[in-house]
Amino acid sequence: MDPVIVAGAGPVGLTLALTLARLEVPVILLDEATEAEESRLARTVVLRPDAAAVLERLGCRVTARTRPWTGWRTMRRRQLVRQVPLTPGGLFTPGGLFGGSPSPERGTGGWDGGLKEAMEAPDGDAPFSEGESAPVSAPSPLHLPQHELTRALRGSLAAMGDEDLVRIVSGTRIDDLEQDDHGVGVRTRGAQATWWRGSYLVGCDGPRSTVRKLLGVRFPGRTAVERHAVAALRAELPWPGEALLHRSPPWRSIDAEVTARPLPHGLWRIDWLLPPGRDLVTPDALMVRVRDTLAGWCGESEPPYELLDTGVHTVHHRLALRWRVGRAFLAGDAAHLLGALGTQGLEEGLRDVDNLAWKLSLAWHHGASDALLDSYQAERRGAVGARLRAADQALPLVRAAGGWHAVRRTVRPGGARGHDALLTEGHLGRGPLGAPPVYDRSPLAPAAPPDGSVTVGTALGAPVADVPVTAPDGSVVRLRERLGRELLVVLVAPGTGVWDRRHWMRAGLMPRLAAAVAALPLPTELLVTEAYPGAPAHTVLLVRPDGHLAAALSGVRPSALYACADAARGGNAARGAPAEASARR
16 A cells, blocks of 8 residues: 655654554655754743653653653732642642542533633632642643754654655645545655655645645634743743743733743743734843843842743634545644643644544554544544633633733632633643543444443543553553554453463453453454552453543453444444544545
8 A cells, every 4th residue: 555645744744654654654754844943942842741652652752851840830910829749750630730520621522611610610619728739749741842852753763764664755845636535646846846646645734734725624713812922041040940820920011921931951931921912022022021020030130041042922723624535634733723821732733643643554554444534533623622612712711801800800709710720720731721632422432332331530532541551471561651553451450460470361351351352353452450540340441542441341241342442443333424524525
């Protein structure tokens, strides 16, 4: 079969090419650039644990290129109102950072009310008083310059040393495409002007995507939702290693909000939320903001600092109407733009890759149904659409004109505190603005719950917990390390730590379960864990290659397990067309 053509060699395109290559799917990567990406310290990426894990299991060691934050502070005027300790291996409690029930983002559904609850929580429901530390810790995001991430991904591709799997074509751009029932043809211009033939095409070519335009896909949304002045500088701030969200700071040059996020080597990225409009940010105006902000944080006079890079970041909110047209797909900024209130566009692009790659691999190696390929749009467009709706509904309140007095008049008492919690959770990857998606209405789920279904601590369609598991060779690894290649079946079996690992496949329920797994319609790896949150002994979990829970069954039930695995490959016709399924061209 012909290779998969990936248009665009930014972080999303490079990650997709690397993921497909690891799955032994050949790739032609069309790179419009002819030179290495410019080094810009003011252009950075924030990766929460699930997105960082996608890169780590591909051999892209992003954790070695940055340092975890030690905490997060939220201030309003001169008062500390939130403080969250952060750890590299920290875990959220089920109730999130600030108590209450979790509000995961729904993959194909609408806004679930978590945003409204967060913003309208009365004072009496606040989990701690002003200035008091949050009672739980959270996993630290990773923060690094985007050019370093791009170089790490290119280094991982080069380390594979197999040009037959990934061919990078630089200095070339698509200017035409055509497709039929067997593949896609694209014509390029530039250094290598020719026609390329591929089995599938994925447009990862950014906000002005040529692939999207050639497919005739509309890209509606809102322009300039937010604007930020950005500076990267070296300085010693009063909270080394901690990130800061400062709302309504009391000095004269700042309008609404400043964010400071640490980078390695004593560097900081500082963002100033600009007022609505398109007024230019002059160098003099930016320097006033830098000096006033540093002086406000550090005392009467500004501390010594070295300004390294500056810029203006404009946030747009857009969502492509279709993410699949025949054998062509859209991913990353070609499919969506977001970034207000702590949402992360690149992170969503990496989730696009994690969702799409295993489905393309299955199609390339074994053939796949339209239901499987359509599920990419159903799940990912639904998840990003829910995120955008949550941000768009929060913006008029959180960014209300007239400052905090206007905001307080629009919500019940305590709403300002709810805004602080909402933004903090969004920045840290929780709540309706930040939590990993839950594909709870996926077209790849069984039409009805199979016999023997049980409820565990992870909702169906949600990312699984990263528990220790015993692999077939007897080694103990993290569950997240086994993702990406095939289905996983995990048996919850307390006491397996005392099993002889050379013979564990013959112990307890394992022979019956191994036989059931061998009969599944997809390649599947069998694992064992001593415990899983909320799961009774002998629970059998079915986990998709992207780490989302497909089923939880009580004991060994071969027929039910087969039905769930068949549904996960798009073989469940009873459910019909997915709600977000793409039309054919």
